[in-house]
Amino acid sequence: MTPVLRILIPLVILLALVSLALGPAGLGLGESLRALVLGGDGPAVLVMREIRLPRVLLALMIGASLGLSGAAMQGFLRNPLAEPGIIGVSGAAAFGAVLALQTGFAALFALALPLAALAGALVAVLLLVALAGPRGGSLTLILAGIAISAMAGALTSLVLNLSPNPYAAGEIVFWMMGSLADRSVTHVMLALPFTLLGWLLLLRSARGLEALTLGEDAAEGLGIDLTRLRWQVVLGTAAAIGAATAVAGVIGFVGLVVPHLLRARVAGRPGRLLAVSAVGGAAMLLAADIAVRLIAPDRDLKLGVLTALIGAPFFLRLLWQMRRARA
Template identity: 70%
Template sequence: MRLFLTLLALCAVLFVASLTSGQITAGVSESLAALFARDGLPLSVVMQEIRLPRAILAVMIGASLGMAGAAMQGFLRNPLAEPGLIGVSGSAALGAVLAIQTGLTLVCPLALPLAALTGAVLAVLLILMLAGPRGASITLILAGIAISALAAALTSLVLNLSPNPFAAADIVFWMMGSLADRSFVHVWLALPFMAVGWVLLILSGRGLDALTLGEDAAHAMGINLTRLRLMVVIGTASAVGAATAVAGAIGFVGLVVPHLLRRFVGARPSALLWASALGGAAMVLAADIAVREILPQRDLKLGVLMALVGAPLFLHLIFKTRKEMA
């Protein structure tokens, strides 16, 4: 309970900080008052139509990535597993890339996230088809790796053959991941898919707890492993696919956050799901604030910053784990 309250308080503080971060400087009380004003002033418009949806998306995306990472690690019983392992992120990125390359985004602004969601859905169907309804975890991993590699290869092919340098530049910048220029349209588009993913992953908590004792023990406890697997895969795909669709590729959240919080929950997957959701939200909020404060004039991408911070942090965790096991 103490961890939950601490993470919740941290998210609340960072949420307020996100609302008050940006090039338009104003006091905290003035900025928060502008959230509810109907005066049409520039600060009110910025707070209500730019900063508020951006902060909400940061919470949604961080929670989705953190919870999905904890679920994948619990299901595969591997602390190195992460949501991108099943190829959903790469497939969603491929769908978005095709939307940019074909010019659909010029016709309909929502074509990009919708194409990315379509790519994520197709990836899930392919994974379930390749792995089979009763396939082992290793089969699921191999299917995900194959789909991820294929999506990456096709994305590279599109970039290689792109005759339009401006489209290629848009593709590269989108794949870096960002929450800039997002609106409530993106929030409402992603929320239903993320909500489905959250519900499925939370409902899988009991099964993930039982799975820590092994598949045979979990089966003896009445856990339907096929159903559990479908819940984890579809829940992860729904949450992560929607996150990638509206913000691009943002890595390391689902890998690092469960690692940092696992010791505080006694390595119980069901408790780690909630903790990782709040921890992921806090991490993405903090990173998005840093993006706006470090280089406000250069449009530093969120995915780039997450990689720069997440990779060294993960290496530190690896060395720390090696010392503890020695």
């Protein structure tokens, strides 16, 4: 096991316990864990199993998806500024959800909103396949992703623009900020299969990403099938990030920042970074989700707002360092 995981895994467990113990119901840590594990029929059990556990599980899953796909995307594009949103799937998923909110489809049944978002993500993947082609290069792929992001962003703005009532617009804006509040076990169950499929595809790309350290030509010479690797990374990211966006909205910067923070801990190796970055992403999102509840317990501070608030200055610092390294 990579040494850094010996720190990160206990950290994730600790943060998960803190998150489980946190909430307006005012249950102590011992009391909450007893209710969670032993069950029964009191209100504490309901709070733990229906409210707090899904929240912790989603933070774990989505944080890991963001960290893992960020590391895979950076490794594949050999660019430390790449992030999972680059292929346009999160933007398209958000648009699917926005459309569902606007049309009232989201109110029809419990999973209508995340299902609409997943449909948006699927459309983005089909567009990517059509635009970047089965044998298209990395540059075509990035450009197609940028085009899809731009299109989804424009359509989202259009919906907001034409929104007849300010409450619907407000609801849309709040949803897009990203949050893990009030999610249920059904959200976990919906996201889980796509998330696991995404993780499987991404973790299998480790060998190819290692070889890509030497560039595309040398990697092919080492026996790596680049077309297959490209689709492993793109479809893996699409499945994991599509599911994450569907249940939690858009959460930025985790996928960009976490691989950076941890790269030096795996001696720069892009294949090893995958698992480490997944655990690191889970830790960061759990911490951020604890922070939103501690900073403003009564104001429903959005998770995506917090990650961007912390992530953007970090990103600037990174650019600053890169500029100095080049000078």
